[in-house]
Amino acid sequence: MKSFEEYVAAAEQAHGHMCAGQILGLRMAIYGLNLLGIADPTGGDRKRLVTFVEIDRCATDAIGVVTGCRLGKRALKFRDFGKVAATFCDLRDGRSLRVVAKESSKQRARELYTDIADKNQQQMHAYRTMADQELFDHQWVRVVVGPEDLPGFKSERAECAQCGEGINFKREIVVQRKVLCRACAGERYYEVL
Numbered sequence: 001m002k003s004f005e006e007y008v009a010a011a012e013q014a015h016g017h018m019c020a021g022q023i024l025g026l027r028m029a030i031y032g033l034n035l036l037g038i039a040d041p042t043g044g045d046r047k048r049l050v051t052f053v054e055i056d057r058c059a060t061d062a063i064g065v066v067t068g069c070r071l072g073k074r075a076l077k078f079r080d081f082g083k084v085a086a087t088f089c090d091l092r093d094g095r096s097l098r099v100v101a102k103e104s105s106k107q108r109a110r111e112l113y114t115d116i117a118d119k120n121q122q123q124m125h126a127y128r129t130m131a132d133q134e135l136f137d138h139q140w141v142r143v144v145v146g147p148e149d150l151p152g153f154k155s156e157r158a159e160c161a162q163c164g165e166g167i168n169f170k171r172e173i174v175v176q177r178k179v180l181c182r183a184c185a186g187e188r189y190y191e192v193l
């Protein structure tokens with residue numbers, strides 16, 4: 001693993017600015033990987049790791065920087081639960097660890113750095129120095145990561161019987177013996193104008 005300051009520099013570059021959320025994300029990912037015993041996430045352990053993130057905020061980008069897991073590589077999975085939490089799945093050893101930021105960490109940051117007026121600065125300082133146990137809760141969990149969810153999975157493309165669009169990675173749904181994409185099956189998030 002790189003030094004914390006190296007991660008800070010890399011995260012700032014990837015994200016466009018430095019902020020408390022990113023410090024928290026870096027700490028969260030380093031904590032998770034340490035507990036899993038994954039020491040070289042972007043090198044030798046590159047193929048060992050899949051990460052689920054539960055929020056699309058600053059912390060998420062920082063988690064990507066440490067883990068090397070990216071959406072476009074299928075190693076980063078987004079579940080929009082609105083929580084500052086992530087689950088690190090070690091594919092080699094079949095172990096997964098979910099880490100969540102404690103609700104109390106913001107309050108603790110305020111208490112620790114009452115002299116810093118700027119909230120972001122206050123939290124940045126606190127999130128650098130607070131102990132892992134003060135920042136995070138963790139739990140060992142089971143995550144089923146199917147072959148169709150893994151990087152490198154090859155499958156036949158399906159074609160939606162309704163809209164005709166191609167569907168990869170077994171994401172089609174069979175409704176009354178018709179093969180449908182998720183949009184046509186009722187999960188559409190957009191309305192065609």
Ligand SMILES: [Zn+2]
Pocket residue numbers: 015017018019020021022058
């Ligand atoms: Zn940010």
Ligand SMILES: [Zn+2]
Pocket residue numbers: 160161162163164165180181182183184185
């Ligand atoms: Zn369709």
